[in-house]
Amino acid sequence: MTLSPTRAGRRQLLLAAAASPLLFGVPRLLRAQDGPLKIALLTSLSGPFASLGESMRAGLELMLQQCNYEMGGRKVQLLVEDDHGKPDEAIRKVRKLIERDKIDILGGVISANIALAIRDIVHDAQLPTFISNAAANGLAREAASPYVFRPTKTSWMLGHTGALWTFEHIEKSGGITLGSDYTAGREYIEDFANTYQEQGGTLGERIWTPLGTPDFAPILMNLAASNPKFVYTFLAGADAVRFHQQMQDYQLHGKIQIVGPGALFDQEDVITAVGDAALGGVSTFHQSPGAPAAQDFVAAYQASRGRLPGEASTSGYVTGQVIKAGLDAVKGDLSNKAAFKQALLDKPINTAFGPMAFDPRNNQSILDIYVNRVEKDTQGRPFNTVVHTYQRIQDPGPRS
Known part of the structure; x- marks a missing residue:
């Protein structure tokens, strides 16, 4: 591209x-x-x-x-x-x-x-x-x-830090990727995969889905059959909401670790809609309601x-x-x-x-990039809790 x-x-x-x-x-x-x-x-x-x-x-x-x-x-x-x-x-x-x-x-x-x-x-x-x-x-x-x-x-700032955290703290192999098939999705997935593999990690299948996918059932049946150790996912807005809801409907929530850029677990426009279906999700993001x-x-x-x-x-x-x-x-x-x-x-x-x-x-x-994990806060609400901060992340810039 x-x-x-x-x-x-x-x-x-x-x-x-x-x-x-x-x-x-x-x-x-x-x-x-x-x-x-x-x-x-x-x-x-x-x-x-x-x-x-x-x-x-x-x-x-x-x-x-x-x-x-x-x-x-x-x-x-x-x-x-x-x-x-x-x-x-x-x-x-x-x-x-x-x-x-x-x-x-x-x-x-x-x-x-x-x-x-x-x-x-x-x-x-x-x-x-x-x-x-x-x-x-x-x-x-x-x-x-x-x-x-x-x-x-930039996409790289989140995909890169997501790969660092996944490799260091989640799994070094056995994961797959799932992305919306447009500019942002392609970039996030490629940037994650490149850094993850540079760290020594190995990835399996890459799955692409159209922006505005109405039904994730075929993809979820694939996930149930392959049972990956994690899925690095870029979906945003209504797509992210449908994905989490259907993960719960298909009883896959909590069985497969979901990681992604923060849009996948947006506090206002995704977590508000899906509630507990987002719990346990991990994201890297420049924004967090828990950031000081x-x-x-x-x-x-x-x-x-x-x-x-x-x-x-x-x-x-x-x-x-x-x-x-x-x-x-x-x-x-x-x-x-x-x-x-x-x-x-x-x-x-x-x-x-x-x-x-x-x-x-x-x-x-x-920017500082936060690693957020969706946990319940003191009021019992799913909340993006900061568990780590990568400080002053700078895109490689014009010569990259």
Whole structure:
């Protein structure tokens, strides 16, 4: 699979651009700096990631409420667009936001496919863009842009740490993989497998399933027959919910160790739906409601929505925190984008994910990755409990 941009010669140009913060200073649009800032959220409010999109919006809106819709001394106007989980729709919406709504900053994006689809559009428009959730490795590598920040993980950051933990603490052989057959699933599975095998582990069958699989019964019958020691799985949103529920229905829950990136055991959008069917699951994630850095946000989110936050809500909130840090540093003046970018690169930002520094090569965040095990908390609820932290995990970056 190739993640590089389609234009000839783009790769070398982008690598040079990603290394040069001065290119960020070319103004996309000259406008008065005393009016409201227009920040747009592009997310999935329908389609397979609808619940994640609603959570992302809730997290960002909570952060904006806390700062009274003001950043850098200027009022903020939030525009929200639904990409329907479809790249073509996302492209149409981003063009509208740039050309008609004349936004200052774009944030959001659930799916890796969509992040890659809009990459050239925001790059050519020189639009400061913050990818909140999509994990595509390419955006930190050959498709890195000086205008795109990633206040979230890459697939490699989670697949790599998942493999380290599985090899060291679960099993060194006898496992298989199961992944949704699209960009994110392919990356997570490949990154896990590569690191696991580099450690000396051996893996069996690789199973792929379409995004939006309505019934996992054939796969579960395969698992029951083969009885692997563990399954490393990437499924997200409604697919993850159906998988856990059917694992319990087929009496496989607790018999096979399930490991995966955190989306498989998302606290808000998966565990809330499946309850005890998630118990015993292990994930590596840049987000945990049990992480010390998240506690103020967790309390505020529970007060606001009556439930624990997961990745999407936390990523919406963190995106707001990062944008605010940059805008506060330049006092709301986006006419000098080089100064805005440099403010984000200069020092780590305290976020609900934990301390967040950005790699100057590609604007990719460097993050602590938590190993979460789903256990019952003091109230008897299934809860992502932090059992280990891999500190300051950094994607290999443009030369990988």
